[in-house]
Amino acid sequence: MEAETTQSHTSSEHNPHLAHHFGSLTQQFDSGKLGMWLFLATEILLFGGLFCAYSVYRANHPEIFIYAHQYLSKFWGALNTCVLLFSSFTMAWGVRCAQLGRQRGLVVCLALTLLCGFVFLGVKYVEYKEKWQHGLLWGKYYSPVHHHDDSHEAASGEGPAPQEGHPAVASAVAQSMTPTVVLTTDAGVVVERSKILPAPTGPGGLASLSAGRESHGDEPRNVQLFFSVYFLMTGLHGVHVIVGLACIGWILRRAVRGDFGPGYFTPVDLVGLYWHLVDLIWIYLFPLLYLIH
Amino acid sequence: MAAVLVRTEHITPTQTIMGADAYNKMFTLHGAMMVFLFIIPGIPAALGNFVLPLMVGAKDVAFPRLNLTSWYLWIIGAVFAVASLLVGGFDTGWTFYTPYSTTTPFKGVIPIATGAFILGFSSIFTGLNFIVTIHKLRAPGMGWFQMPLFLWALYATAIIQILATPVLGITLLLLIVERALGVGIFDPALGGDPILFQHFFWFYSHPAVYIMIVPAMGVISELISVFSRKHIFSYRFIAYSSIAIAVFGFLVWGHHMFTSGQSSLMNMIFSALTFSVAIPSAIKAFNWVATMYKGCISLKTPMLYALSFLFLFAIGGLTGLFLGSLTTNVHLHDTYFVVAHFHYVMFGGTVIAFLGGLHYWWPKMTGKMYSDRQGQIACFLIFIGFNLTFFTQFIMGTHGMPRRYFKYSEQFTTLHVLSTVGTYVLLVGFLLVAYYLIDSLVRGPKAPSNPWGGASLEWQTTSPPPVENFSQPPIVGDPYDYGDLVYDPEIRGYRKLIKTGAA
Ligand code: HEM
Ligand SMILES: [Cu+2]
Numbered sequence: 124m125e126a127e128t129t130q131s132h133t134s135s136e137h138n139p140h141l142a143h144h145f146g147s148l149t150q151q152f153d154s155g156k157l158g159m160w161l162f163l164a165t166e167i168l169l170f171g172g173l174f175c176a177y178s179v180y181r182a183n184h185p186e187i188f189i190y191a192h193q194y195l196s197k198f199w200g201a202l203n204t205c206v207l208l209f210s211s212f213t214m215a216w217g218v219r220c221a222q223l224g225r226q227r228g229l230v231v232c233l234a235l236t237l238l239c240g241f242v243f244l245g246v247k248y249v250e251y252k253e254k255w256q257h258g259l260l261w262g263k264y265y266s267p268v269h270h271h272d273d274s275h276e277a278a279s280g281e282g283p284a285p286q287e288g289h290p291a292v293a294s295a296v297a298q299s300m301t302p303t304v305v306l307t308t309d310a311g312v313v314v315e316r317s318k319i320l321p322a323p324t325g326p327g328g329l330a331s332l333s334a335g336r337e338s339h340g341d342e343p344r345n346v347q348l349f350f351s352v353y354f355l356m357t358g359l360h361g362v363h364v365i366v367g368l369a370c371i372g373w374i375l376r377r378a379v380r381g382d383f384g385p386g387y388f389t390p391v392d393l394v395g396l397y398w399h400l401v402d403l404i405w406i407y408l409f410p411l412l413y414l415i416h
Numbered sequence: 417m418a419a420v421l422v423r424t425e426h427i428t429p430t431q432t433i434m435g436a437d438a439y440n441k442m443f444t445l446h447g448a449m450m451v452f453l454f455i456i457p458g459i460p461a462a463l464g465n466f467v468l469p470l471m472v473g474a475k476d477v478a479f480p481r482l483n484l485t486s487w488y489l490w491i492i493g494a495v496f497a498v499a500s501l502l503v504g505g506f507d508t509g510w511t512f513y514t515p516y517s518t519t520t521p522f523k524g525v526i527p528i529a530t531g532a533f534i535l536g537f538s539s540i541f542t543g544l545n546f547i548v549t550i551h552k553l554r555a556p557g558m559g560w561f562q563m564p565l566f567l568w569a570l571y572a573t574a575i576i577q578i579l580a581t582p583v584l585g586i587t588l589l590l591l592i593v594e595r596a597l598g599v600g601i602f603d604p605a606l607g608g609d610p611i612l613f614q615h616f617f618w619f620y621s622h623p624a625v626y627i628m629i630v631p632a633m634g635v636i637s638e639l640i641s642v643f644s645r646k647h648i649f650s651y652r653f654i655a656y657s658s659i660a661i662a663v664f665g666f667l668v669w670g671h672h673m674f675t676s677g678q679s680s681l682m683n684m685i686f687s688a689l690t691f692s693v694a695i696p697s698a699i700k701a702f703n704w705v706a707t708m709y710k711g712c713i714s715l716k717t718p719m720l721y722a723l724s725f726l727f728l729f730a731i732g733g734l735t736g737l738f739l740g741s742l743t744t745n746v747h748l749h750d751t752y753f754v755v756a757h758f759h760y761v762m763f764g765g766t767v768i769a770f771l772g773g774l775h776y777w778w779p780k781m782t783g784k785m786y787s788d789r790q791g792q793i794a795c796f797l798i799f800i801g802f803n804l805t806f807f808t809q810f811i812m813g814t815h816g817m818p819r820r821y822f823k824y825s826e827q828f829t830t831l832h833v834l835s836t837v838g839t840y841v842l843l844v845g846f847l848l849v850a851y852y853l854i855d856s857l858v859r860g861p862k863a864p865s866n867p868w869g870g871a872s873l874e875w876q877t878t879s880p881p882p883v884e885n886f887s888q889p890p891i892v893g894d895p896y897d898y899g900d901l902v903y904d905p906e907i908r909g910y911r912k913l914i915k916t917g918a919a
Contacts, residue, residue, distance in 0.1 A: 168582035173586060347606060354599075
């Protein structure tokens with residue numbers, strides 16, 4: 124508001140939240156809201172690329188997805204879905220409180236949303252750690268520990284060699300010696316490969332026909348693709364959760380300071396929109412990655 | 417700069433001043449830098465940010481801070497591009513095709529991809545700002561169809577920026593993690609699909625060529641009308657064709673991949689769609705010519721650029737159609753014909769229009785007039801130099817000279833030498849422009865409010881405009897109605913005819 128020297132506003136009393144180039148608060152609010160929606164559209168398109176990659180690979184190689192998704196824990200995934208849904212609810216309630224000028228309600232709701240976000244990240248951490256310990260990683264680092272397959276010692280020599288001195292791989296191998304370690308997923312279910320149709324060749328999918336990692340046991344080829352997709356999608360989503368938490372933390376601070384009221388709650392509204400989008404993307408990710416049939 | 421070096425290398429058929437690696441890095445650098453750093457943001461960010469709020473009659477764009485962020489992002493992106501050179505450069509071509517880009521030994525790929533990713537954000541923020549400004553901040557009384565056509569063009573561009581750039585973002589992000597962590601989405605050795613990269617890339621990059629050309633068309637619409645002193649011919653068609661280009665532009669990316677092994681049905685569909693995208697461009701060209709017809713044309717520097725644009729863009733667009741039809745494409749793909757095509761549209765189109773716009777709004781931005789005579793000479797040099805450089809490349813392309821080679825067979829020597837000489841002429845032209853523009857800042861006469869007699873709102877305020885753009889609210893009228901503007905030699909500019917009321 125440095126430049127505000129000459130112009131006197133038409134509105135009767137000067138509002139500190141009104142930027143100099145807007146005529147009224149409504150105009151400012153509408154502009155902000157339109158801007159946010161456009162931004163959300165770009166976010167959806169950003170994820171759109173990944174969803175597109177997902178559909179291409181799933182259509183071309185359904186067997187990979189059916190086999191590999193069993194290593195994901197439906198329990199943790201469902202829990203996280205509930206947590207995020209609840210956080211969207213508290214967020215929406217928070218916006219309502221801001222509109223009505225309920226100061227305490229707003230602060231409580233934002234704090235709850237923040238808490239849910241952290242719970243989500245915590246659960247994600249547990250899941251990632253488990254994948255890491257079992258070598259269920261993306262692309263080049265995929266080196267699973269086949270606990271139920273005695274011939275795996277020979278097989279593990281194939282494919283891309285694990286990194287020299289890779290601590291996680293080393294520990295995973297060490298753990299695989301002890302019989303107590305069993306995958307905590309539904310991995311025990313043996314996939315009936317006969318039921319899975321052979322992959323059609325997709326547009327330009329020729330290269331992947333002859334190339335890629337070998338399969339062994341009941342495991343189809345190129346399982347690492349699933350984990351690449353899994354880590355990319357949930358990873359990018361996780362980054363968005365972190366950004367969302369930072370924004371919520373920021374408006375929480377402002378809310379405690381008493382910045383918002385029925386006359387001015389634009390930031391709460393906009394951060395709310397963003398948070399709902401993050402939630403919505405997870406709602407799609409959960410069935411796509413965890414609930415495959 | 418890099419371009420001059422690349423062309424100099426081609427004076428002789430074999431090695432002249434650099435080796436194959438240096439050559440590969442050079443043209444890649446030239447391509448990536450020009451496309452991502454200059455041509456894409458050129459007109460919207462450099463001219464648009466200044467002109468757009470003036471044209472809608474607003475005090476500023478809707479989100480000034482976002483705008484500033486976008487400028488900083490541009491700088492950071494540029495820093496990354498330079499950093500990529502320092503760590504060893506890259507030789508993938510501006511398209512970064514996988515799996516080569518994930519396996520090339522040069523270390524500059526990650527920095528340049530990061531740079532382009534950041535520039536993408538800069539571009540998105542600019543587009544977002546424009547859309548909101550046009551929607552919400554138009555001066556009272558200005559409906560959608562009282563907007564100057566440049567605004568329609570910027571609006572269409574902003575839509576493409578917002579809808580296409582995120583896809584480039586995710587593509588580059590995947591490329592980066594692929595190279596850094598070995599994710600394998602595009603790597604056949606890990607079961608990935610490299611063709612997917614090409615689809616993603618062109619899904620952005622074909623619309624991106626319209627990010628480059630649509631604002632250029634907007635500039636031309638302004639110039640042609642003002643310097644013909646005639647109302648633009650069929651305003652609505654030009655406005656709608658901008659939007660049509662934005663929409664169709666999303667459906668044709670496959671024409672860059674005819675030879676990549678996609679099915680022939682897909683090839684046919686993409687080819688047909690490619691033809692349809694030429695229709696709105698042709699509509700515009702027709703309307704510009706119709707505007708000039710029986711107009712009172714004055715060949716000031718900006719108008720010269722506009723005429724060059726018409727000529728060069730016609731060639732560029734028509735050769736695009738040659739490339740868009742399947743049979744000729746198989747022959748011409750990855751030859752100099754393609755190189756010449758996109759230089760005709762990107763240089764002959766975007767850069768020429770940028771120069772035209774720069775000369776048109778320069779007095780408004782700086783408050784100083786430059787020498788029109790020198791401007792005309794420079795424009796002439798650039799026109800000649802450009803045609804010498806690139807028309808020869810069309811001929812070489814049809815005779816089979818492949819692109820991205822640093823040596824060539826003897827038969828092409830004359831044409832290559834001609835092409836290189838053209839580059840030098842071009843360079844001289846540019847130096848002249850730089851000289852007299854800087855000179856005008858120091859010694860140029862003060863510019864009047866309305867030196868060209870434009871009727872859009874930016875000419876109602878002083879040159880340069882005050883901090884809040886207008887000292888009194890502008891009066892909205894038809895942006896192409898020149899009837900009541902008369903030249904006044906005293907102020908060396910145009911002013912409104914004062915109706916005496918005695919009539
Ligand atoms: C009438 C409209 C246009 C048509 C029908 C058209 C068609 C084509 C086709 C079919 C190709 C692929 C050639 C090949 O690789 O075999 C191509 C390449 C290209 N076009 Fe266009 N084009 C048009 C307008 C433009 C415009 C306006 C621009 C930019 C301002 C542009 C920039 C490019 C670029 C940069 C390439 C080369 C990409 C590369 O391989 O590096 N085109 N065009
Ligand atoms: Cu294209």
